[in-house]
Amino acid sequence: MSTPTTARAIAATAPGPVGAETSFVEIDLDLPALEPHDLLVEVRAVSVNPADVKVRTSFDGGPRVLGFDAAGVVTAVGPDVTAFRVGDEVYYAGSPARPGSNATHQVVDERIVGHKPTTLDFAEAAALPLTTITAWETLFERMGLTADSTGTLLVVAGAGGVGSMVVQLARKLTGVTVIATASRPESREWALSLGAHRVVDHRELREQVSGVNWVFSPFSEGNVETYAEVMAIHGHVVAIDEPEGLDTLPLKSKSQTWTWELMFTRPLFDPESTAQRDLLDETARLVDAGVLRTTMTRKLTPITPENLRAAHEAVEGSAMIGKIVVAAG
Structure with missing residues (x-):
């Protein structure tokens, strides 16, 4: 042929x-x-x-x-x-x-x-593929999680494409507690079915969540101060979006970290x-x-x-x- x-x-x-x-x-x-x-x-x-x-x-x-x-x-x-x-x-x-x-x-x-x-x-x-690579690199390369890791991971938009894989991988391959955000009944059920320990409404994070060690963020605009508040000291955000003019200064007082994840980095710069x-x-x-x-x-x-x-x-x-x-x- x-x-x-x-x-x-x-x-x-x-x-x-x-x-x-x-x-x-x-x-x-x-x-x-x-x-x-x-x-x-x-x-x-x-x-x-x-x-x-x-x-x-x-x-x-x-x-x-x-x-x-x-x-x-x-x-x-x-x-x-x-x-x-x-x-x-x-x-x-x-x-x-x-x-x-x-x-x-x-x-x-x-x-x-x-x-x-x-x-x-x-x-x-x-x-x-795209969502799995993004989730895998987020958890195991950017956050450095392992099978022995414990603590709390907040997965924003836990029923979305990448969030669905972050929830699965974190629940199955690490020891962390997985909290997903979702606001509709069907998205809440989906996140729970994938392994989330808890599901909270993203509009009520400050009231429902505290002491978080890691945050996966696909929607970062307007959320930096909230992340800083709900995270523990030395907390770590990994974001995949790119809001213009993002200010991460609220993370400074607790020595928190902001990291980017782009799954195309390897194909483009490490072929x-x-x-x-x-x-x-x-x-x-x-x-x-x-x-x-x-x-x-x-x-x-x-x-x-x-x-x-x-x-x-x-x-x-x-x-x-x-x-x-x-x-x-």
């Missing part, structure tokens, strides 16, 4: 709102020659994250193929690929430096690709690292062992401009529980 040289992709031809005619356009995409560590993947499912929305509304130039999360099948490998072969089922979050996953085929570096969990289908697997492949492979092992579960809560088929637009609308609505996936079939 010959290796395809083009892919059918869905791209934004200009930055704009979700309803713009230019936001989801089918195009023919020339596939690059494979670099030594590249895989060519036939994409079977993708999921949509807030990062996709951000790129769609703010990229330069065009057209821009959107999408990070994907699951699919390897159809060709570069000459130095060692961890995969043609026919392998994989999942990954890609890199903003390359065209996205909303295409029939995608070229991706093997060092940021994991072997898909065997107990999940492609749609269920596509829900996991030879296999750490993300390793953690995705370990995640697959944990999923197949029944320790972790997919966070897919909604699936659309097939992968069309209309369904991708609907998925972006759902993510922009800020009421998502878990993840939305768009699958080929």
